[in-house]
Amino acid sequence: MNENNAPLVILISGTPGVGKTTIGTLLKKKGYSVIALNDFILFNGLYYGYDHFRGSVILDVEFLKKELRTQIINYSNLLFIEGHTTEYVPKQLVSLIFVIKCNPRILRKRLIARGYLKRKIEENIQAEIMEECLLRHRENFPEKIIIELDSSDIKPEEIVNEIMKSIDNIS
Numbered sequence: 001m002n003e004n005n006a007p008l009v010i011l012i013s014g015t016p017g018v019g020k021t022t023i024g025t026l027l028k029k030k031g032y033s034v035i036a037l038n039d040f041i042l043f044n045g046l047y048y049g050y051d052h053f054r055g056s057v058i059l060d061v062e063f064l065k066k067e068l069r070t071q072i073i074n075y076s077n078l079l080f081i082e083g084h085t086t087e088y089v090p091k092q093l094v095s096l097i098f099v100i101k102c103n104p105r106i107l108r109k110r111l112i113a114r115g116y117l118k119r120k121i122e123e124n125i126q127a128e129i130m131e132e133c134l135l136r137h138r139e140n141f142p143e144k145i146i147i148e149l150d151s152s153d154i155k156p157e158e159i160v161n162e163i164m165k166s167i168d169n170i171s
């Protein structure tokens, strides 16, 4: 917890399929608080509607930021927020960001296994190649708090260990 009694907020982001949910589940099993941002958005109705072409919700960004500010103070110590759009978490609240990456060939296999439509798979592969998630976070947060981790060849448990080691270094 920091001096304002707010929790230390750690973001875990990346293109769909890189392993964010898997990492979040492992962190929960270890007893940590984890917000899955997609669930948070749906549960709290923080969207205008659904974009059928893109297959995703149309976010109400201002409402999302407001709701995060309100709800984050209910947590103590360490809070992980995992999701594709974590760049909308208010900057002042965030201590560290992990952008998970994945080799596009491996990512494609994971997205095919998930049953995504071809168009959606290619859109996500393109986003991964262009490092869109990383760039969005770089636009919103200082470079020094962003850490890239590659999930292509290591187990989710090892990624969690890397995350915890980095957090130990800042707290």
Ligand code: ADP
Residues within 6 Å of the ligand: 014, 015, 016, 017, 018, 019, 020, 021, 022, 023, 110, 151, 152, 154, 155, 156
């Ligand atoms: P995201 O939440 O980023 O969309 P998921 O956690 O749902 O990604 O993972 C997508 C798929 O990839 C799942 O089938 C999961 O089991 C698998 N996966 C996740 N991380 C790894 C990893 N480090 N190595 C191999 N497979 C992984």
